[in-house]
Amino acid sequence: MLGRMSVSGTVESQNRRAALLELADSGATVRIDEAAERFGVSPMTIRRDLADLESSGRLRRVRGGAIAAPTPQPFHRRRTLNVAAKRVIARKALTLVPASGTIALDASSTIGLVAATLGARSGLTAFTNSVDTFAVLAETAGVSPLLAGGSPEPTTGSLTGPLAVGSIRSLFFDLALTSADAVDPGAGTSEVSLAEAEVKRALVEQASRCVVAVDSTKLARRSVAAAVAMEQVDTLITELDPADERLAGFRGVVELL
Numbered sequence: 001m002l003g004r005m006s007v008s009g010t011v012e013s014q015n016r017r018a019a020l021l022e023l024a025d026s027g028a029t030v031r032i033d034e035a036a037e038r039f040g041v042s043p044m045t046i047r048r049d050l051a052d053l054e055s056s057g058r059l060r061r062v063r064g065g066a067i068a069a070p071t072p073q074p075f076h077r078r079r080t081l082n083v084a085a086k087r088v089i090a091r092k093a094l095t096l097v098p099a100s101g102t103i104a105l106d107a108s109s110t111i112g113l114v115a116a117t118l119g120a121r122s123g124l125t126a127f128t129n130s131v132d133t134f135a136v137l138a139e140t141a142g143v144s145p146l147l148a149g150g151s152p153e154p155t156t157g158s159l160t161g162p163l164a165v166g167s168i169r170s171l172f173f174d175l176a177l178t179s180a181d182a183v184d185p186g187a188g189t190s191e192v193s194l195a196e197a198e199v200k201r202a203l204v205e206q207a208s209r210c211v212v213a214v215d216s217t218k219l220a221r222r223s224v225a226a227a228v229a230m231e232q233v234d235t236l237i238t239e240l241d242p243a244d245e246r247l248a249g250f251r252g253v254v255e256l257l
Contacts, residue, residue, distance in 0.1 A: 016041070017049050024059055024068040028217065031065040067221065085215035085239035090114045092237045092257050093177060093213050099142075100124050101174040104203045105133055107158030108179035110213050112136070118143065127171060129159040129199055146171075153195060160195035168202040176207035178228070182221035183214055185249040188230045190223035197225035204228050213237040216246055230254060 016039050024030050030050065036043045050066045053059040059066040090113045097103060097114070100123040105111045107130035115126070115133045121142035128134050129148035137145035150164025178200050180189035189212060191197040204210045212233050219238070235255045240247055242256035250256060 013049065017053060020046075020049055020066075021053065021058055024066060029062065029065050029067050030059070033064075035065070062221070067217075086110050086113050088239040089213045089215065089237050090117050093211065094118065096175065096211055096235065096257075097121075097177070098124065098174060102127070102171065104128070104168070104171075104173040104176040104178075104207060105137075106130070106176075106178040106200060106203060107133065110179040110215070111177050114177060114213070115140075127168070127173065129164050129168075129203075131157065131159070148199075150199075153193070158196065158199070160193075160199050164199055165202045168199065168206055171206060173203070173207040175209045175211065176203045177211050177213060178203055179213050180218060180227065181223040182218050183212060183236070184220055184222050185230060185253050187222050188226065188233070189228040191225045191227050192223055194225045197227035200227040204232050209234050211235045211237060216240055216244075219246055220249060 019039075020030050020035060032043050032046045032050070035046045039046070050059060050061055054061050054066065059068065086109070089110055093114045094117060097118065099121050102125040105115055105126060105128040107128065112130060112133045115128070115136045118137070118140050120140065123144075124142060125144045125146060126137050127146040127148065128137065129150065131147065131152075134145050134147040137143050148159045148164045149167045150159035150161045152158070153160050178189075180200070181191050183189045189200065191200060210228065210233050212228065212235070214236075216238050230253055233254050235257050236247075236250055237257045238247065247256055
């Protein structure tokens with residue numbers, strides 16, 4: 001009897017933890033109180049679940065809950081996450097892209113959607129470190145695409161490394177459009193790897209204006225590698241209304257769109 005209860009309890013906890021991981025992988029924050037109510041267990045049980053999942057490197061605990069562990073995601077996987085929010089962000093970002101001049105686009109799926117909806121321009125040079133984004137730009141009327149050198153990052157496919165950074169530093173941009181794995185009003189943006197952070201930093205340093213575009217799941221978080229300081233960011237774009245309370249920490253620090 002006790003043995004059967006133990007097995008049942010183990011299966012129940014495994015199913016619960018799998019559900020917690022699925023929730024975090026969707027981009028949501030796992031809230032302890034909400035999860036306890038959903039699964040009919042105590043908050044302490046959820047805390048133990050999250051602690052075990054964090055120790056295995058599958059989640060990262062934050063105040064009041066947990067989020068997915070910051071690991072590189074393939075481009076095809078990233079572009080399926082938070083699609084509705086990214087579409088809103090892309091529409092906002094397009095209002096800032098000039099008809100001509102020189103811009104830089106990073107290898108994120110968010111900025112890739114901006115490229116995909118860019119529309120015809122009249123002499124715009126667009127630099128990117130994403131092979132996928134480069135292919136889209138090459139099919140866009142009035143756009144002259146440039147692709148960074150470098151080595152493909154094993155998981156994300158973005159071009160990074162000394163050659164990528166060197167090619168970036170040979171150019172100046174009117175505008176840099178970049179996303180981030182996380183953005184914090186004090187710490188700035190951060191990425192899942194040093195190589196990704198170095199490329200983002202170089203793009204911004206070569207630009208007259210920096211726009212960071214992230215969905216709201218990235219806000220008030222820190223990832224692994226520091227990338228761009230908030231002092232370097234001119235505009236922060238999210239899917240939220242600029243008056244949304246979730247942007248309170250950024251208000252007065254950066255322009256919100």
